[in-house]
Amino acid sequence: MIRVALDVLGGDSAPDAPIEGALAALEAWPGELEIRLVGPPDRIEPLLQGVPREGISILPASEVIGQDEPPALAVRKKPDSSIVRGLEAVRDGEADALISAGSTGAVMAASVLILGVLPGVNRPPVGALFPTAGGRVLVLDVGAHVNARPEQLHQYGRLGSIYLRDSHAVAHPRVGLLNVGEEAEKGDDVVVAAYQLLQADRRIEFVGNVEGDQIIAGACDVLVCGGFVGNALLKFYESMAGFVVGVLRESGISRQAELDRILRFLDYTEYGGAPLLGVDGVVIICHGASPARALKNAMRAAIDSVGSGLVPNLRRALEETSAGLEAREA
Amino acid sequence: MIRVALDVLGGDSAPDAPIEGALAALEAWPGELEIRLVGPPDRIEPLLQGVPREGISILPASEVIGQDEPPALAVRKKPDSSIVRGLEAVRDGEADALISAGSTGAVMAASVLILGVLPGVNRPPVGALFPTAGGRVLVLDVGAHVNARPEQLHQYGRLGSIYLRDSHAVAHPRVGLLNVGEEAEKGDDVVVAAYQLLQADRRIEFVGNVEGDQIIAGACDVLVCGGFVGNALLKFYESMAGFVVGVLRESGISRQAELDRILRFLDYTEYGGAPLLGVDGVVIICHGASPARALKNAMRAAIDSVGSGLVPNLRRALEETSAGLEAREA
Numbered sequence: 241m242i243r244v245a246l247d248v249l250g251g252d253s254a255p256d257a258p259i260e261g262a263l264a265a266l267e268a269w270p271g272e273l274e275i276r277l278v279g280p281p282d283r284i285e286p287l288l289q290g291v292p293r294e295g296i297s298i299l300p301a302s303e304v305i306g307q308d309e310p311p312a313l314a315v316r317k318k319p320d321s322s323i324v325r326g327l328e329a330v331r332d333g334e335a336d337a338l339i340s341a342g343s344t345g346a347v348m349a350a351s352v353l354i355l356g357v358l359p360g361v362n363r364p365p366v367g368a369l370f371p372t373a374g375g376r377v378l379v380l381d382v383g384a385h386v387n388a389r390p391e392q393l394h395q396y397g398r399l400g401s402i403y404l405r406d407s408h409a410v411a412h413p414r415v416g417l418l419n420v421g422e423e424a425e426k427g428d429d430v431v432v433a434a435y436q437l438l439q440a441d442r443r444i445e446f447v448g449n450v451e452g453d454q455i456i457a458g459a460c461d462v463l464v465c466g467g468f469v470g471n472a473l474l475k476f477y478e479s480m481a482g483f484v485v486g487v488l489r490e491s492g493i494s495r496q497a498e499l500d501r502i503l504r505f506l507d508y509t510e511y512g513g514a515p516l517l518g519v520d521g522v523v524i525i526c527h528g529a530s531p532a533r534a535l536k537n538a539m540r541a542a543i544d545s546v547g548s549g550l551v552p553n554l555r556r557a558l559e560e561t562s563a564g565l566e567a568r569e570a
Numbered sequence: 571m572i573r574v575a576l577d578v579l580g581g582d583s584a585p586d587a588p589i590e591g592a593l594a595a596l597e598a599w600p601g602e603l604e605i606r607l608v609g610p611p612d613r614i615e616p617l618l619q620g621v622p623r624e625g626i627s628i629l630p631a632s633e634v635i636g637q638d639e640p641p642a643l644a645v646r647k648k649p650d651s652s653i654v655r656g657l658e659a660v661r662d663g664e665a666d667a668l669i670s671a672g673s674t675g676a677v678m679a680a681s682v683l684i685l686g687v688l689p690g691v692n693r694p695p696v697g698a699l700f701p702t703a704g705g706r707v708l709v710l711d712v713g714a715h716v717n718a719r720p721e722q723l724h725q726y727g728r729l730g731s732i733y734l735r736d737s738h739a740v741a742h743p744r745v746g747l748l749n750v751g752e753e754a755e756k757g758d759d760v761v762v763a764a765y766q767l768l769q770a771d772r773r774i775e776f777v778g779n780v781e782g783d784q785i786i787a788g789a790c791d792v793l794v795c796g797g798f799v800g801n802a803l804l805k806f807y808e809s810m811a812g813f814v815v816g817v818l819r820e821s822g823i824s825r826q827a828e829l830d831r832i833l834r835f836l837d838y839t840e841y842g843g844a845p846l847l848g849v850d851g852v853v854i855i856c857h858g859a860s861p862a863r864a865l866k867n868a869m870r871a872a873i874d875s876v877g878s879g880l881v882p883n884l885r886r887a888l889e890e891t892s893a894g895l896e897a898r899e900a
Contacts, residue, residue, distance in 0.1 A: 420801040452805025469799040471750040475782025
């Protein structure tokens with residue numbers, strides 16, 4: 241039984257979408273999870289009228305951190321916010337994971353502050369799952385760190401591999417390095433050096449450089465990149481679904497069933513949320529615009545992450561990587 | 571009358587696609603252009619059988635530079651290549667513009683070597699036009715320069731504005747800076763500094779930072795970014811059209827007319843080619859997979875670029891920018 245703390249105040253459609261997502265998850269995976277709804281009881285109770293309460297509890301929190309607030313400051317100033325209270329529950333062993341569609345910056349800052357980081361991580365990367373022709377690709381980092389060093393890009397490859405294995409049952413994730421060409425010597429100094437580190441690490445299934453047009457084609461399962469380019473790609477991808485539907489409508493394709501099927505392929509909500517990798521706890525960050533479906537799917541990733549021992553596995557991998565790096569440097 | 575040198579050996583469908591594109595352009599814009607087909611006469615002549623020869627001439631060239639050859643080396647080793655011969659014609663005043671769907675790296679290297687660069691440019695950026703909801707956006711740089719300095723990003727804003735004004739009749743191009751957030755202090759040191767330079771330049775209509783999800787929405791006409799992220803976005807965008815069509819087919823939408831209408835919106839061939847800005851001549855680089863239609867549309871951009879005085883206008887702008895920078899630094 242996995243206990244998930246769900247931030248009820250996070251996201252554009254809070255508290256309705258989180259609560260609806262929670263109820264859908266409880267129905268879909270009965271007996272697998274308990275959900276602690278983190279937020280003001282007086283706003284949550286009315287939405288639970290007539291709903292069976294098994295597997296649901298409320299963890300009171302009165303404050304919300306807005307998307308526009310400076311993250312670190314907001315976390316310190318709002319100790320009774322849903323993000324802070326939810327993470328404290330994880331830290332104190334009262335919950336196994338936090339899911340939030342609130343401010344990404346605030347969730348990141350609060351996670352580092354409250355849960356702490358795993359060995360060798362200074363800023364935990366955020367991974368985002370893009371649907372692809374063959375399945376999905378985990379792109380990381382998508383914005384935690386605008387300038388990553390080669391050692392960090394290498395670390396992302398390790399972290400992403402373990403996340404996909406533990407949370408999405410990909411036995412041997414293929415890791416690619418985003419670059420402007422296929423050859424090992426392409427790109428700037430950072431990616432050239434990262435290529436060598438990834439290539440030398442036998443615990444990673446490194447498939448080499450991956451160019452922008454190979455992402456959707458499914459050239460790899462984990463795409464390693466710096467946070468600046470990762471963030472641009474993620475937001476660009478997300479905007480595509482709406483654009484394509486607009487184009488389809490203009491082309492006279494307006495039957496909802498067809499649009500729905502098409503959207504499903506371009507739909508970031510399919511995978512629910514982006515894991516924050518490298519903090520000492522399971523944290524899944526959902527898009528601010530997440531509908532209930534995305535929050536429900538994030539629960540699945542949380543169940544699998546906790547059940548497979550993601551955090552201890554990441555800790556072990558990071559200790560090995562650090563040891564390996566020190567051995568190479570010595 | 572604009573004289574265009576067209577590389578007949580460049581691209582995956584050479585020489586058929588270039589020649590077909592040339593004939594389509596001559597038919598579409600009679601009296602506006604003359605085309606010099608650069609390539610081996612014995613391969614060109616058979617494709618001109620039965621075609622009226624007005625406006626067409628052949629400039630012999632026997633060698634082709636492949637996509638996989640190291641650009642600078644290939645340019646030196648193959649003096650009789652279509653790219654080199656075409657650029658020499660531009661340099662010697664025998665043609666007003668070069669269009670090539672050959673190796674981007676080779677066209678860039680040969681352009682710098684043969685035409686030279688305009689004042690203040692060390693590596694000319696390549697701009698690519700993305701179709702958007704409202705029209706198109708010129709993204710530059712898309713790969714000439716993996717690491718751009720703030721002064722270069724500023725320069726891209728100037729170059730891109732002038733190109734859109736002169737070649738695409740956009741009276742007041744809005745310039746955006748690709749970034750991970752809207753606020754001026756977002757991003758790494760390079761983009762933070764570039765923001766200030768763009769903001770301070772009153773000759774540019776600077777609209778501030780633009781995030782990945784605002785590109786397709788049409789938030790700006792010129793999107794300034796480093797070559798690494800620009801290249802990733804361009805290739806990602808290009809791969810989307812094929813992906814979407816695959817999804818549509820799976821969804822049971824397979825009528826060619828509908829697919830064609832949809833593709834037109836996602837189609838990079840709509841705008842023909844990417845200008846190489848900052849060399850002393852009009853050079854338009856087309857995608858290697860360009861069909862005849864893209865090459866035809868590149869002719870339109872070439873006609874307008876030459877007709878509007880793009881190169882002298884760019885030269886003047888660069889001299890002003892350099893003077894402005896020196897004044898600020900003094």
